[in-house]
Amino acid sequence: MTETVATTDEQPASPSATEETYDVPADAETYDCSYCGRPFAREDWLALHRGLAHPNDLDDAEVEAFRAAHEDEEESLATFRLQALGALVLIYFGLLMIYALV
Numbered sequence: 001m002t003e004t005v006a007t008t009d010e011q012p013a014s015p016s017a018t019e020e021t022y023d024v025p026a027d028a029e030t031y032d033c034s035y036c037g038r039p040f041a042r043e044d045w046l047a048l049h050r051g052l053a054h055p056n057d058l059d060d061a062e063v064e065a066f067r068a069a070h071e072d073e074e075e076s077l078a079t080f081r082l083q084a085l086g087a088l089v090l091i092y093f094g095l096l097m098i099y100a101l102v
């Protein structure tokens with residue numbers, strides 16, 4: 001008796017997986033990565049991408065731009081964390097007061 005085992009790990013051939021396409025509006029101004037061509041809407045995001053995806057290819061100005069963008073990103077992340085913590089504390093004590101009074 002022969003048994004055929006169905007293989008479920010067949011992967012569909014996807015030649016387009018390596019060459020990514022980006023859905024960019026025709027009239028949008030983009031900052032394209034000079035190493036891989038990926039478009040970005042903001043120069044900061046391009047600087048962050050260059051630092052994270054192509055760290056060994058950067059020149060001094062690009063490294064400096066990455067550091068500045070990274071610092072800005074860390075700062076706004078810290079601000080967001082503080083605001084989120086404040087909102088959580090407010091919600092917690094608000095619900096506690098409602099529970100205590102009702």
Ligand SMILES: [Zn+2]
Nearest residue numbers: 033035036053
């Ligand atoms: Zn790139």
